[in-house]
Amino acid sequence: MVREGEKRVNETLENRPLGSSERPLRVAVIGSGPSGFYAIAALFKTDGVEADVDLFDRLPTPFGLVRGGVAPDHQKIKNVIRVYNRTAQHERFRFFGNVELGRDISVDDLRRHYDHIVYATGNESDRKMGIPGEDLPGVHSATEFVGWFNGHPDFQDRSFDLASARRIAVVGNGNVAMDVTRVLVRNPDELAPTDITAESLAVLRESNVEEVVLLGRRGPAQAAFSPQEIKEIGSLEGVTLLVSEQEMDLDEISSGWLENGAARSAQRNVAYLTEVAGARAGAGDRLVTCRFLVSPIELQAGNDGRVARVVIEKNELYASDDGTPRPRGTGETETLDVDLVFKAVGYRGVPLPGVPFHERWGILPNDEGRLQTEQDGDVVPGQYVVGWAKRGPTGLIGTNSPDSTATVKKMLEDIDGATAAPDPAKAPGKIVELLESRGVDFVTFDDWTRLDEDEVALGEAQNKVREKYTNIESMMAAVNRLR
Numbered sequence: 001m002v003r004e005g006e007k008r009v010n011e012t013l014e015n016r017p018l019g020s021s022e023r024p025l026r027v028a029v030i031g032s033g034p035s036g037f038y039a040i041a042a043l044f045k046t047d048g049v050e051a052d053v054d055l056f057d058r059l060p061t062p063f064g065l066v067r068g069g070v071a072p073d074h075q076k077i078k079n080v081i082r083v084y085n086r087t088a089q090h091e092r093f094r095f096f097g098n099v100e101l102g103r104d105i106s107v108d109d110l111r112r113h114y115d116h117i118v119y120a121t122g123n124e125s126d127r128k129m130g131i132p133g134e135d136l137p138g139v140h141s142a143t144e145f146v147g148w149f150n151g152h153p154d155f156q157d158r159s160f161d162l163a164s165a166r167r168i169a170v171v172g173n174g175n176v177a178m179d180v181t182r183v184l185v186r187n188p189d190e191l192a193p194t195d196i197t198a199e200s201l202a203v204l205r206e207s208n209v210e211e212v213v214l215l216g217r218r219g220p221a222q223a224a225f226s227p228q229e230i231k232e233i234g235s236l237e238g239v240t241l242l243v244s245e246q247e248m249d250l251d252e253i254s255s256g257w258l259e260n261g262a263a264r265s266a267q268r269n270v271a272y273l274t275e276v277a278g279a280r281a282g283a284g285d286r287l288v289t290c291r292f293l294v295s296p297i298e299l300q301a302g303n304d305g306r307v308a309r310v311v312i313e314k315n316e317l318y319a320s321d322d323g324t325p326r327p328r329g330t331g332e333t334e335t336l337d338v339d340l341v342f343k344a345v346g347y348r349g350v351p352l353p354g355v356p357f358h359e360r361w362g363i364l365p366n367d368e369g370r371l372q373t374e375q376d377g378d379v380v381p382g383q384y385v386v387g388w389a390k391r392g393p394t395g396l397i398g399t400n401s402p403d404s405t406a407t408v409k410k411m412l413e414d415i416d417g418a419t420a421a422p423d424p425a426k427a428p429g430k431i432v433e434l435l436e437s438r439g440v441d442f443v444t445f446d447d448w449t450r451l452d453e454d455e456v457a458l459g460e461a462q463n464k465v466r467e468k469y470t471n472i473e474s475m476m477a478a479v480n481r482l483r
């Protein structure tokens with residue numbers, strides 16, 4: 001029950017403009033990856049607006065794909081965490097880890113406690129190829145493999161039989177395909193000092209993989225990988241990058257496109273691949289073979305029921321209406337013997353309980369970051385989307401900064417009108433009371449900081465950057481021990 005005095009105070013505060021120091025904007029951000037942190041930083045940086053921000057994550061640990069997605073041999077990329085740590089030091093910031101939307105807290109709870117809700121939940125699942133045999137044993141998504149070697153709790157029960165594998169097909173020509181390929185062929189001694197999990201390093205040490213075949217459905221001029229990523233594979237110790245000169249003989253559409261329209265990175269990719277084309281494998285080297293203009297059309301099982309062959313169809317390019325070269329099958333097929341298949345054909349979002357979802361695009365329907373009931377439908381007042389949940393799985397980590405800032409601009413345009421739900425009782429302490437009443441053992445940023453230090457210390461003892469806790473139970477046991 002709201003007492004008379006309290007009611008008067010609340011009413012008085014409600015009359016203050018939202019975003020003033022007397023009545024700060026109360027914001028819940030769901031998902032603590034880059035896009036969430038950039039949205040919070042943008043709010044804190046806005047002159048003349050005071051915002052109290054609570055950041056929720058279903059995991060006890062923050063940083064989303066920076067912790068669970070960036071490859072362990074790319075430690076420098078993870079330095080961006082320093083920027084997020086600075087944001088987390090703001091006096092109006094709080095972290096609530098180990099709190100899952102739909103399990104511990106609902107959208108309606110959030111609407112009652114916050115003026116604005118920002119979904120920053122990324123793309124937690126993977127796109128399907130939609131071909132026969134995709135679910136055979138031995139066919140894995142890059143999402144699973146990357147999550148597994150990065151210690152993401154969702155993927156620790158997966159197993160990858162690298163000891164029995166000689167040849168692996170990696171489908172897709174993006175940077176995730178590069179990460180997967182590099183981790184598969186790199187000398188495990190080079191991974192040992194990183195934050196790769198002890199379990200996955202042990203499996204990689206037992207690997208007998210001799211060749212990774214990269215399957216790109218378009219040509220080298222349309223490959224989505226960054227020039228430095230393919231170059232890194234080409235310069236790995238004990239690895240030969242095989243590209244046939246014939247594959248580098250560009251068709252007219254690609255040559256024309258390279259001259260007008262293609263990004264500079266496409267020209268650099270072609271220049272590099274042309275330079276290395278025709279290289280011969282060094283004795284004992286692991287091979288990375290680039291195949292272009294091929295699409296898997298069927299995955300076939302061997303006698304043991306596991307994937308044994310990829311049927312690939314040769315493609316040709318045609319110019320789509322906007323001039324972009326697109327692939328189409330020629331009917332000519334070939335069969336490739338493989339022991340495992342990794343699909344790196346893109347991520348997609350998963351629906352959140354109580355939040356609209358665009359099934360076909362795998363994102364939350366939105367108009368420039370304002371959540372909609374359906375794509376091009378009504379705007380849902382006071383609810384917003386940032387990052388991959390907003391625009392799909394494109395761009396580098398830094399791409400999320402301007403993208404989140406753009407959504408925050410919309411939030412601030414709406415500040416006088418659209419809030420998630422009117423409730424004078426919105427106050428910082430209330431959400432804590434609610435979570436405690438439900439017995440939710442939430443992780444604060446101080447808890448995380450201690451867990452972080454503990455992981456680093458565990459790593460130091462083994463001459464590595466960190467040793468991660470890889471399941472929620474062990475994380476929470478450590479959090480409670482360190483409190």
Ligand code: NAP
Nearest residue numbers: 129172173174175176177217218224344345346393394395
């Ligand atoms: P991506 O860059 O979109 O690449 C996906 C690849 O899969 C493309 O080559 C695409 O071909 C192909 N593909 C899609 N559907 C296919 C199908 N049905 N059959 C065969 N091939 C198919 O996505 P990503 O690699 O998942 O990366 C996601 C984002 O994260 C990207 O922006 C990436 O740059 C970024 N990232 C960056 C780094 C880094 O900087 N080190 C590391 C990892 C990820 P088409 O081009 O023909 O569609």
